Amino acid sequence: MHAKNKNDKNIAGEIVSFFRFSFGTIITGQFAVVIIPLLLLWEVVPRLHLFSRNLFPTFSDCASAFEHLLLHSNLMGHIGLSVFFFLIGLILSVITAVPIGILLGWNPALRKYFMPVFQILAPIPPTAWVPIALIFLGVGFPLRVFLVYLSSFFPIFLNTFQAIKDTDRRYVLSARVFGASELNILIHVHFYHALGAILMSIRTGISIGLIMLTAAEMYGVNGGLGFLLVHSKEFFRIPDMVVCMAVLGFIGWFLTEIIKYLEKRICLWKESRQEA
Amino acid sequence: MPLERVEAGSMIRVEGITKDFRIADRKSTRAVESVSFEVRKSGFVSLIGPTGCGKTTILEIIAGLTEPTSGSVIKNNSRPSMAMVFQDYAVFPWMNALRNITYVLSLKGVPKSDRIHLAMEALSKVGLEDFKEYFPSQLSGGMRQRLAIARAVSARPQLLLLDEPFASVDGLTREKLQDLILDIFLTTGTTILLVTHDIDEALYLSDKVVVFSESPGKVVHELEIHLDRPRQRHCTSLNDYKKELTGYMQNDGVEHALRAHSSKLCCEVLQ
């Protein structure tokens, strides 16, 4: 058995590897056995006219709605809008939550001063922030970025904080006895020890952030998938709503897969010995 | 205990160390009490006693990782370069074998150009040179322990602290690793302080054995071993020392515990 070499793939190789990693879990024989009957069911049951076709569309209805939205209603534009502002909010929350989490997890004095603030704010459900945010930010892009930022900040911050705080004392002592400075220990011991948990928390942040993005967009007029979802509802286009839901689900899944792949590539040490 | 003058050739002198720990809200527990002993330069001292009698605490105090409640540690050279092998190896899981060693070398100020070859040298000494790219999770327990030893000796420390380093390894590997430590001791002249509960090990390796009582740990006896190295395991002379040691421990009631841990029975077979 050979240990994998870290740097022997170029960008193209990485991308191929990523797609194999992510789609590989879905495009399997086992899944096909489950999904194909479900899709058939979806196609057939609405045709039994238990409900109006408008309210209970078939799979093909939704597929053609998807095609129509894509070609004529600028679906890619809405997707681009949603994803763009989501990423801004998420990136902002990662670059603030991780350093603050590290700082407070590492330094007990700072923790005593500042942790209570976060402990009070964290339990407030993100949806409870919506009315105040609406008043101060109005409907529009700042609202979206703010709500995505706020909802993803706390899980990332709290998990980073906990992971740094819980760094195994043995590793810290190991480094210290060999003469490492505290900063050196912070970078080489605490951070790496916590890296797995940090990436895990970003996945949580993505889930919650996406929820709040959709909520924020429902108040909007400009566009985005949440807006499209509500707009379709207002005009009684259920297949369009299903398309929006599916696209949102796909985006969430895809972003999570990216993080999982990053974790796999960066945290190589987590792989234990495998069966030969 | 009156303060004696630090003898020339003395590496470390431990004076009246007492350490209390406070666990949550309960009253403090005393781990060790009034511990004093001396470690000579280039000497090999073993600390022996039942599990939980504070031997690890003493080691940590000497390593500067904990402060004693009272007493002091006087070092001849005010900041000797130290290395420690912990009881559960504590090799960094996110670094591969090579990096674990080069990282420690960087902490010791070894210039970058020398790190890799020094690290490979250390790995070869423990027989892990083929595994340099492997991560600890991909190594067996014994291999991780060897890595921890390689890491500790790579920077040629003046003082090497070993905390029950062979506790989790099987008998055969243990003997091999003991010989490795001995080899390092004899070739580099490092001062070594070993904590163990294995009497035979202590007798095989050390110049001096310091016996501890049960918690709170107190020094019960110090035994100098005047045998040339390499020694034969289980030879008569060692058995004599062993009888003496167990005698002292019997007085304190620790003999039974130690006997249980000792993996080799006292035997009369020579050679």
Next chain:
Amino acid sequence: MAEEQLSFETLKVRAGYKDIFLLVMLLLMCGCHHHQFKIGVTSSPHLASLFLAEKSGKWDKNSHLVNFPTSADVGYALISGKIDAGFMEPNKALLIKEIREFKDIKVIGKITYKYGGVLIVRKGLDLDLHHLNGHTIGISEPECKLYHALLKDIEYAHDSTAGIRFQTIPFADMIPAIEAGRIDAAITKSSYGAYAKKLGMTIPYSQWNITAGDACCPAVTAQCEFLLLGRKEKANETDQLSRLLLETTKESDAVLRQAAAEKTGISGDILESLPVAAYDVADNKLLQLFITVDEKEKKE
């Protein structure tokens, strides 16, 4: 011991009676539930006649108003039977006509509002007809009569329209667009006036001489603010409601405004400055629009 046992026995008996009592209450409540008549509404001052009816002595005790965020939500609730009647915006009602479940629904009445155009300006912007240059104004479409009337009035005041940017936006999206800052002002149907004023916007210009009827503003959707729809199986209750509304709509404007102010939270002063909507039964022209395909086939 004996005492305890005794009380336990009594407890058991009491519990027994309690159970029966609860069961009966539950059944009664279910029964009441079945007799309830639910009317779906959105919060709008144009439903003044309804709000006044609710306060009147002739209001059926079993009738309840249920609030929904939008007309579409009223529509979904109506066709799924969760409510028995509802007030919907005409364009939304026309959309759900296509859904098969609509065969259980019929149009009973309409709420109409005096047709006109108003220029709504964002809160904080101090604009009037003479100072529109350099600003963005929303219009429903280039052929819109309201828009042309505005242009005429601006030219009449000897001002130029060259520096004004016009942007097409559907009527329903105009107020949110103003709030979001995409446009500075909009020329829209006068029925949006009350809501705009509630949000703090100003109305420096209004036009009441326009009649609906061109392609841009067909009479039904232009002048009708709401349609009263009801489930066919509840025909009795809906007709009763309709008759009551015909009475309350005749009340004085002041009384109607009062009822609307109480229910919607829009201040009396704002409502003072604007006309009041009126209820009437659905006329044939309106009913024609809502004949479903099934019914057409039946007739033929």
